Amino acid sequence: MSSISAARAHLSYLRRESAVEHPKEVELDVGSEVSSSEAPFEDRGKFYNGDDDKLNGQAFLEKSADDRHQFRIIVSPEDGGELKSLKDYTRGLMRAVEQDLDTRLDWIAVNHFNTGHPHTHIVLRGKDDRGKDLIIARDYIRNGFRQQAEQVLTLELGPRPTRQIAAGLKAEISQERLTSLDRDLLGLSIAGEVILPEARSAYDRFRAHLRIARLQQLQKMGLARSLGQKKWRLSEGLRDTLTKMGERGDIIRTMQRAYSAQVNRHIFAPFDPAQRPVSGKLLAAGLRDDGGDGKYLILEGDDGRHWYAVVPVDQPLPVRGGKVELSAKTGSPKPSDLTIDRIARRYGGIYSASNHVNADGPQSDAFLLAHKRRLEALRRKNIVSRKSDGSWTIPGDYLRRVARLEGKGISVNIPGRTLPLPPR
Known part of the structure; x- marks a missing residue:
């Protein structure tokens, strides 16, 4: 907290x-x-x-x-x-x-x-x-x-009836969120590879049907692929991807409750370099039902779109119908980011431990590991990508992207009104 x-x-x-x-x-x-x-x-x-x-x-x-x-x-x-x-x-x-x-x-x-x-x-x-x-x-x-x-x-x-349990599991097959079937598959996986066990009973055959159907659905979503002979490869980051997809679905349903008509729905993404400031009329606000610290707001944007954004729970907002302006906060890159960017520019947009040593001389294992961990975290934010040889592809606007990431959120402005600071 x-x-x-x-x-x-x-x-x-x-x-x-x-x-x-x-x-x-x-x-x-x-x-x-x-x-x-x-x-x-x-x-x-x-x-x-x-x-x-x-x-x-x-x-x-x-x-x-x-x-x-x-x-x-x-x-x-x-x-x-x-x-x-x-x-x-x-x-x-x-x-x-x-x-x-x-x-x-x-x-x-x-x-x-x-x-x-x-x-x-x-x-x-x-x-x-x-x-x-x-x-x-x-x-x-x-x-x-x-x-x-x-x-x-x-x-x-009391126990849920067998038919009700079976119906619930079947309904999970097509869902675009993290399900119990996905947790089951992740539990079976070793280094991202799933080998489906032999079915020895009617229940095993039912579970096998569910697993195969879910894997086929994940393959359509680009999150799994068949290796043949009951072997499958799960996408790296499957859990995080499905969790985010579920969150997006929850956001859409929240927007539907606030504005039932068919509208052009968008999520304000402060960490996306392409995200521009947005202004509009406040339609709704409420507490996020995901345990996070923030609250959501929905704007009818001046651009004709409807925007969903998450702001601090103690951020003052105007009355419904009031004007709000949103923009991304900008922070500062970390020292490790400056090093990564400098070395990547020297080596054609590629960072690696060997490039680091070639550029700056011998480095401790702990120091190199710290840079690797930073890049792993940024890969999950889709800022960098890792190559098969363990090196990293660093975008040309790397420092601008991490500066936005370090800004940690959204700046909210209410035109024509001076707001008191939130209580401490």
Whole structure:
């Protein structure tokens, strides 16, 4: 968590978003103090934890102000509409997580009913019950929470019927997002290669059908290719690519809710060198339902397009219909970027460890590894590409691209209005 003001704004927005959409005449600034004194409908917008139904968000902020980090979790059970109480379900989930992590957890949650699918936002302190930094393994964050959520749901609603499970898996075959079938294939893969196991039972044959159908779909999407004899090669970065595709689908659905007519939809991409500033009328804003720090906004651009952008949660915005200007922030390249660019220019746009040594003399393994890791990170941002011999192709506008990347986001301007700085 970057600052107490961002944490305060995040909790404030969670409380407000849980009830209804903002009235059009209300400004969408979210820097106000957090409390539980406001309850639009029943328990909507009220924070709770494992013991109390009505909590003060400000008190939670004060005791967690010195935490090194926070965890933000969204619980969205597939059959959530059938639950008797989303609050009780969330409490059961957090008790199960406490058992897994072998510590009491300090958390606060709020239920959201602002979409067609009820869900819960949980903010978890970064301290365990001994006052030490809470460490959660990356795999548990990625898979453990999901598995526990499914088990708690099964305890309350009973096992899902076999036909329902089969229908859900079949529906995943054509989805343009990361699915359980993809996780299964990634689990089978070794160095990106999948060898499908022999089918020895009716269930195995069913799973084999699902895997082959999903692999064929991934091949159509350019994310897998058949090697013959039940062997497949998965695209490098498959998980990240499918995750981003799913996020884009979520963005489109968000824009459809805000503006149901067929419109020219675009995503404002501050890290794309081709992205130009955009101005327009604010149509909608709300909290992202992906656990991120930001909130989204949708503009009806002066260029006739509709734009989706993500800004800091404590960024003030005008009332709906107000004018907004967006542009990409520009940062500064890192020292390693200057070195990479200089060497690449000397060697025809190619950087490699050997070129580095030839240009600057002997270098430590750790120093060369740091440059390689930087390039790996930039490859995932599609700024550089790696060649089969381990060298790197560096674009001519490399420094401009990384400067935009280091700018870390979007600059928001509201014409004709001077805004106060967000609270600290």
